[in-house]
């Protein structure tokens with residue numbers, strides 16, 4: 317017989333007190349009626365809350381299962397258990413891609429999503445390819461305040477994609493004005509067949525123009541080889557299975573707002589973004605991050621085409637620009653944000669770190685070591 321939990325009346329004196337009471341009540345129910353027992357009796361049970369990075373535990377959610385043998389990790393770190401969104405180590409995923417015939421996919425696991433109406437916490441996937449129309453996938457915008465987790469989200473995304481796909485299956489190009497993705501720069505996924513590294517900080521118009529020309533020429537050539545109507549009967553997946561090696565192409569423009577003051581660079585970037593957006597069916601994909609959401613920082617023609625938008629620690633006006641007036645303010649936690657789902661509902665998400673580690677400095681070091689592992 318399970319005792320009914322007792323919830324004591326406590327005078328409510330403010331938000332802090334009501335939250336404490338709420339959490340205490342949940343804790344009592346949890347103790348009185350454990351999840352396993354509830355499941356056995358066929359009772360629907362609420363899922364665990366989204367993992368929250370704290371001072372003591374800054375890395376509760378990571379992309380891959382952390383390999384125990386990572387020799388550089390401290391003993392404390394090795395003994396920690398992490399919630400991983402992919403139930404495999406990175407090495408296992410690398411081995412699998414060398415062994416198996418991998419299909420093209422721009423579904424990227426980025427964290428966890430809370431769906432209270434379904435009493436469900438699920439893997440949060442963004443889908444850069446998408447299938448049927450707006451909001452089911454397509455260009456992604458990650459907008460967030462400073463230090464909200466934009467660069468980390470890009471690192472998690474790049475770690476997943478470059479682990480999952482061999483360089484001949486995925487080509488990446490990055491505009492990274494603040495050097496936040498430098499660790500990935502040496503990966504062969506950024507090498508263009510013409511010998512260029514598809515990487516720029518965009519600090520000079522000349523550099524940016526060269527980078528843009530290389531990409532737009534590629535898009536044009538792919539379009540000439542495989543015109544639009546061709547893709548109504550063929551998919552990249554079919555082409556791969558017939559032995560064609562056409563890589564998926566991903567362009568990342570990090571910190572778009574950094575170009576707002578440079579009119580010619582801003583215009584050139586807009587044209588590049590539009591060219592990639594229009595060539596999605598031919599396997600070209602776009603991800604943008606920005607610390608600002610206004611039209612001065614992201615051209616409306618680009619913003620309106622970003623059918624997936626993630627908002628991290630935004631103010632009220634920015635949230636309403638992204639999600640409309642109905643959205644709510646999540647707690648200010650690194651990697652915690654909002655996303656609008658295809659049903660036009662706004663949900664909370666927690667993004668995963670690329671690797672575990674007690675501090676930003678250590679995580680940086682571990683990420684560098686991970687990426688140094690052979691990719692072939």
Ligand SMILES: Nc1ncnc2c1ncn2[C@@H]1O[C@H](COP(=O)(O)OP(=O)(O)OP(=O)(O)O)[C@@H](O)[C@H]1O
Nearest residue numbers: 369462463464465466467468650651667668669676
């Ligand atoms: N998903 C996450 N889980 C835990 N910590 C995170 C997460 N995302 C970011 N952080 C931490 O928050 C801090 C800021 O992250 P990040 O540099 O990615 O933010 P940013 O928005 O790119 O910042 P900036 O505006 O300075 O470029 C870092 O210390 C990082 O480790």
